[in-house]
Amino acid sequence: xxxxxxxxxxxxxxxxxxxxxxxxxxxxxxxxxxxxxxxxxxxxxxxxxxxxxxxxxxxxxxxxxxxxxxxxxxxxxxxxxxxxxxxxxxxxxxxxxxxxxxxxxxxxxxxxxxxxxxxxxxxxxxxxxxxxxxxxxxxxxxxxxxxxxxxxxxxxxxxxxxxxxxxxxxxxxxxxxxxxxxxxxxxxxxxxxxxxxxxxxxxxxxxxxxxxxxxxxxxxxxxxxxxxxxxxxxxxxxxxxxxxxxxxxx
Amino acid sequence: xxxxxxxxxxxxxxxxxxxxxxxxxxxxxxxxxxxxxxxxxxxxxxxxxxxxxxxxxxxxxxxxxxxxxxxxxxxxxxxxxxxxxxxxxxxxxxxxxxxxxxxxxxxxxxxxxxxxxxxxxxxxxxxxxxxxxxxxxxxxxxxxxxxxxxxxxxxxxxxxxxxxxxxxxxxxxxxxxxxxxxxxxxxxxxxxxxxxxxxxxxxxxxxxxxxxxxxxxxxxxxxx
Ligand code: HEM
Ligand code: FES
Numbered sequence: 001x002x003x004x005x006x007x008x009x010x011x012x013x014x015x016x017x018x019x020x021x022x023x024x025x026x027x028x029x030x031x032x033x034x035x036x037x038x039x040x041x042x043x044x045x046x047x048x049x050x051x052x053x054x055x056x057x058x059x060x061x062x063x064x065x066x067x068x069x070x071x072x073x074x075x076x077x078x079x080x081x082x083x084x085x086x087x088x089x090x091x092x093x094x095x096x097x098x099x100x101x102x103x104x105x106x107x108x109x110x111x112x113x114x115x116x117x118x119x120x121x122x123x124x125x126x127x128x129x130x131x132x133x134x135x136x137x138x139x140x141x142x143x144x145x146x147x148x149x150x151x152x153x154x155x156x157x158x159x160x161x162x163x164x165x166x167x168x169x170x171x172x173x174x175x176x177x178x179x180x181x182x183x184x185x186x187x188x189x190x191x192x193x194x195x196x197x198x199x200x201x202x203x204x205x206x207x208x209x210x211x212x213x214x215x216x217x218x219x220x221x222x223x224x225x226x227x228x229x230x231x232x233x234x235x236x237x238x239x240x241x242x243x244x245x246x247x248x249x250x
Numbered sequence: 251x252x253x254x255x256x257x258x259x260x261x262x263x264x265x266x267x268x269x270x271x272x273x274x275x276x277x278x279x280x281x282x283x284x285x286x287x288x289x290x291x292x293x294x295x296x297x298x299x300x301x302x303x304x305x306x307x308x309x310x311x312x313x314x315x316x317x318x319x320x321x322x323x324x325x326x327x328x329x330x331x332x333x334x335x336x337x338x339x340x341x342x343x344x345x346x347x348x349x350x351x352x353x354x355x356x357x358x359x360x361x362x363x364x365x366x367x368x369x370x371x372x373x374x375x376x377x378x379x380x381x382x383x384x385x386x387x388x389x390x391x392x393x394x395x396x397x398x399x400x401x402x403x404x405x406x407x408x409x410x411x412x413x414x415x416x417x418x419x420x421x422x423x424x425x426x427x428x429x430x431x432x433x434x435x436x437x438x439x440x441x442x443x444x445x446x447x448x449x450x451x452x453x454x455x456x457x458x459x460x461x462x463x464x465x466x467x468x469x470x471x472x473x474x
Contacts, residue, residue, distance in 0.1 A: 076348040103345060
């Protein structure tokens with residue numbers, strides 16, 4: 001187990017309206033089995049010990065399912081590996097002596113709250129605009145009451161793998177939220193439970209997405225390439241159909 | 251309904267439809283232009299000038315040309331609106347840009363490529379379209395406006411020829427992303443047809459500009 005020494009350039013910003021800037025930190029003798037977040041924990045311990053303010057970053061599950069650990073590492077959302085969240089990225093993928101630049105998601109709808117933490121409530125509002133199915137309360141329905149073909153349930157499940165982390169927005173040169181919105185629309189549009197509210201759903205969610213100020217989709221494919229859950233841009237194609245037919249049929 | 255027309259998805263779809271129509275226009279335009287080099291000397295002159303006359307007078311062509319002008323204007327207006335709108339979505343950029351590792355260069359530079367194409371289109375229309383309609387050009391032996399000679403003379407100039415070849419390379423890059431992207435936007439690039447559509451798109455983005463570029467190159471070489 002080789003020890004690792006890195007130079008970190010990290011975006012520091014005290015609050016949404018404060019000016020921010022990069023600060024450089026040297027960190028040494030890292031264990032290569034650490035995750036990227038554990039490396040930041042070590043940095044923060046050092047900072048606290050020397051009386052400095054620790055780096056604020058979002059994290060929760062640390063097992064790649066919650067979508068909180070947002071940061072852009074050397075220009076790549078969640079770092080250089082495909083299909084990996086920052087918490088699942090390990091230090092063995094870095095070389096001794098590397099300089100690692102860490103920045104927050106950059107998008108107007110995602111303002112920086114502090115350091116690497118951004119406000120992702122625009123995603124919540126997109127969901128509130130239609131990313132749900134209305135059900136009556138009562139006892140849980142039988143799991144197999146509505147038979148669904150395997151290909152369709154697989155397709156819906158692939159879309160549902162979206163953890164709402166926002167890497168698609170961070171990666172897109174237009175800061176577009178098309179992949180997120182498309183995945184959330186498709187997962188419900190594919191299933192029988194999603195049919196009742198299908199038309200209002202796509203119209204409401206696309207409208208909200210535009211109103212939040214995200215950019216448009218130019219099909220660069222950067223979102224799919226950087227998505228930790230490898231969500232396919234095919235859902236964006238599906239969302240386009242869904243949107244046009246909802247508007248035409250009314 | 252109002253929010254439909256102002257939505258990014260609607261505008262993007264219209265940009266794609268107009269762009270794809272322009273691709274079809276390019277194919278037609280190319281077939282017409284090839285008459286400049288498939289025949290030679292007086293036969294080419296006679297044939298090409300008759301074709302030019304047909305293109306400026308035939309009523310069916312008139313309708314097609316209106317669709318083409320509309321497409322160009324729509325395409326330019328919509329893409330400019332969308333690009334400016336999306337620029338605002340990221341006021342602070344990244345210190346380290348990772349785009350090279352997750353997307354193709356052409357896909358990230360459509361606005362630059364398109365703007366260069368616009369410069370080309372303006373100069374190109376000034377040279378030939380404007381001259382044919384309003385310029386003072388001589389007649390050929392059959393009494394038709396001699397656009398053929400205007401063209402042949404234009405490409406005796408190495409710099410003018412080079413500008414055309416350069417612009418066709420730009421067109422190639424624009425199409426290398428544009429065709430596939432347009433099919434994705436209008437919803438035809440399904441998983442099943444992904445491969446064939448992408449391959450055909452790349453093939454077209456190489457074939458169309460190379461065939462176009464071969465015309466000024468051959469005319470220039472013939473003038474030496
Ligand atoms: C012969 C000329 C042209 C052809 C055949 C053409 C074709 C295309 C096609 C098929 C697309 C893909 C559309 C989509 O996926 O939504 C596209 C995108 C684009 N074009 Fe053009 N184009 C031409 C000229 C121009 C010009 C003159 C401009 C600019 C002033 C321009 C600017 C753009 C931009 C910025 C995009 C990306 C827009 C987006 O994806 O939202 N194009 N073009
Ligand atoms: S902390 Fe939950 S996905 Fe990384």
